[in-house]
Amino acid sequence: MTRTALLIGLCLLVGCGRSPEPDFYMLTPVAGEARDAVYTIKIDRPALPAYLDRPDMVWQNNERLEIDEMKNWIAPLDRMFERVLAEDLRQRLPSCLIVTEADDIPLPVRFIVETDIQQFNAVDDDRVILKGQFLVKDKQASQQWAANLVQLTAISESATSSRVEALSGLVGQMADQIAAQLQSETEPVRNKKF
Numbered sequence: 001m002t003r004t005a006l007l008i009g010l011c012l013l014v015g016c017g018r019s020p021e022p023d024f025y026m027l028t029p030v031a032g033e034a035r036d037a038v039y040t041i042k043i044d045r046p047a048l049p050a051y052l053d054r055p056d057m058v059w060q061n062n063e064r065l066e067i068d069e070m071k072n073w074i075a076p077l078d079r080m081f082e083r084v085l086a087e088d089l090r091q092r093l094p095s096c097l098i099v100t101e102a103d104d105i106p107l108p109v110r111f112i113v114e115t116d117i118q119q120f121n122a123v124d125d126d127r128v129i130l131k132g133q134f135l136v137k138d139k140q141a142s143q144q145w146a147a148n149l150v151q152l153t154a155i156s157e158s159a160t161s162s163r164v165e166a167l168s169g170l171v172g173q174m175a176d177q178i179a180a181q182l183q184s185e186t187e188p189v190r191n192k193k194f
Helices: 003-016 077-092 160-183
Strands: 023-025 040-043 056-061 064-073 097-100 111-123 127-138 148-155
Touching: 023 160, 040 077, 077 097, 077 111, 077 160, 111 160, 127 160, 148 160
Parallel strands: 023 064, 040 097, 040 111, 056 111
Antiparallel strands: 056 064, 111 127, 127 148
């Protein structure tokens, strides 16, 4: 065997040993009803459970969690969730100035939105779920609104792109609830433990 043939053979062997590259996905904003409110609002980065704080997507079948190493989020999930929630709220509250924790803009902020996500994944083959809570803090008031529990589900096909689209829709539904609370004239009630 000639030296050139040996090198080609080694290159082919090395090429065959490569692992396939994972597919990357991202959450996207969804349209919603515009509401009338004029505030400066800061969206804090959400708290995530450890099982979601990873680049791999996590699916749930019955009581078992499955980590799909070939399906990855394109960015850290907490940062992506924060960005998309802010973009969703900008659509719903077009007269408000909405910034994120990642923005380095020294602005006086009236409201801070905190989110605590406990579940954000596909369940079985046909549903996705967003479970958690959000809290709106009014920096000008001595009392705060109570934390709002959120449990949203949507039907989804089993294809990853369908699941991600449905998860994006759930973030939009959470934005609907936050926007409605910010628009409301209801007096804040004493803050519950968050």
